[in-house]
Amino acid sequence: MAIAGKAVLVTGANRGIGQALAAEALARGAKRVYAGAREPVAHPDDRVTSLRLDITDTAQIQAAANQIESLDMLINNAGVMLRDDLTDPAVLEHHLAVNLLGTHAVTQAFLPAVTRSRGAVVNVLSLNALAPLPLLMPSYSVSKAAAFSLTQSLRALVAGQGVRVHAVLPGPVDTDMTRGSDIPMASPESVAAAVFDGIDNGDEEIFPDPASAPIAARWRDSIGKQLERQLAQVALGSS
Numbered sequence: 512m513a514i515a516g517k518a519v520l521v522t523g524a525n526r527g528i529g530q531a532l533a534a535e536a537l538a539r540g541a542k543r544v545y546a547g548a549r550e551p552v553a554h555p556d557d558r559v560t561s562l563r564l565d566i567t568d569t570a571q572i573q574a575a576a577n578q579i580e581s582l583d584m585l586i587n588n589a590g591v592m593l594r595d596d597l598t599d600p601a602v603l604e605h606h607l608a609v610n611l612l613g614t615h616a617v618t619q620a621f622l623p624a625v626t627r628s629r630g631a632v633v634n635v636l637s638l639n640a641l642a643p644l645p646l647l648m649p650s651y652s653v654s655k656a657a658a659f660s661l662t663q664s665l666r667a668l669v670a671g672q673g674v675r676v677h678a679v680l681p682g683p684v685d686t687d688m689t690r691g692s693d694i695p696m697a698s699p700e701s702v703a704a705a706v707f708d709g710i711d712n713g714d715e716e717i718f719p720d721p722a723s724a725p726i727a728a729r730w731r732d733s734i735g736k737q738l739e740r741q742l743a744q745v746a747l748g749s750s
């Protein structure tokens with residue numbers, strides 16, 4: 512689906528990858544960009560509508576959904592990453608509250624609008640959805656793996672209504688989230704461009720940077736992808 516002439520909502524649009532996704536949508540001719548942020552700021556482009564949207568706040572999610580008339584694409588980008596070692600359940604709960612349950616709540620609130628337009632849901636996950644970084648960020652990895660499963664199930668559940676569901680699985684990107692790391696990182700702008708290219712291309716999984724791109728072909732032919740397709744056909748009563 513090309514974004515030109517379409518309405519898109521990006522969560523966490525105030526900085527990092529979310530800000531780059533909003534800018535790329537505008538550059539590609541989006542008709543309207545709803546920029547969700549916990550602290551919304553005015554944007555010079557009059558195609559941008561700023562929305563107050565903490566993805567863990569049910570009332571804010573509902574208020575935002577009431578404000579939107581039509582929506583072609585929901586990009587669930589907002590997320591948190593704290594380093595941990597799995598010893599503190601509160602850290603795991605926080606990751607799940609934002610990266611999994613927040614993504615789920617926003618999706619459910621906007622799915623009726625996306626379904627009416629036969630649009631797309633795009634979940635920004637991480638390569639750590641496929642394999643964890645246990646010595647650095649195991650709780651983050653758990654939350655992204657769970658959000659990937661959520662993405663796969665949603666894909667099967669809404670496919671019959673013409674809604675496309677994409678998973679974005681980036682490697683390291685140069686944002687506040689990775690500040691202080693000395694590993695090679697992609698720019699948020701290059702990742703945003705690759706995300707929209709992947710959506711245009713109909714890629715279910717989008718690997719948008721040099722670290723993740725080599726995985727794309729192997730993922731498409733993997734046992735994980737084959738099983739996803741096979742199990743998506745299994746329904747109650749089928750043998």
Ligand SMILES: NC(=O)c1ccc[n+]([C@@H]2O[C@H](COP(=O)([O-])OP(=O)(O)OC[C@H]3O[C@@H](n4cnc5c(N)ncnc54)[C@H](OP(=O)(O)O)[C@@H]3O)[C@@H](O)[C@H]2O)c1
Nearest residue numbers: 523527528549565566588589590637681683684686687688
């Ligand atoms: N950077 C990487 O290397 C990398 C790699 C793979 C995947 N990702 C994923 O890419 C997405 C964006 O990350 P980033 O690198 O751009 O990180 P970032 O610069 O730290 O930005 C995170 C964004 O999420 C927002 N956010 C956090 N909690 C929120 C909440 N409860 N409600 C609404 N917004 C919330 C932040 O808003 P505030 O400004 O209000 O805090 C901010 O806009 C995340 O899902 C992340 O997991 C990043």
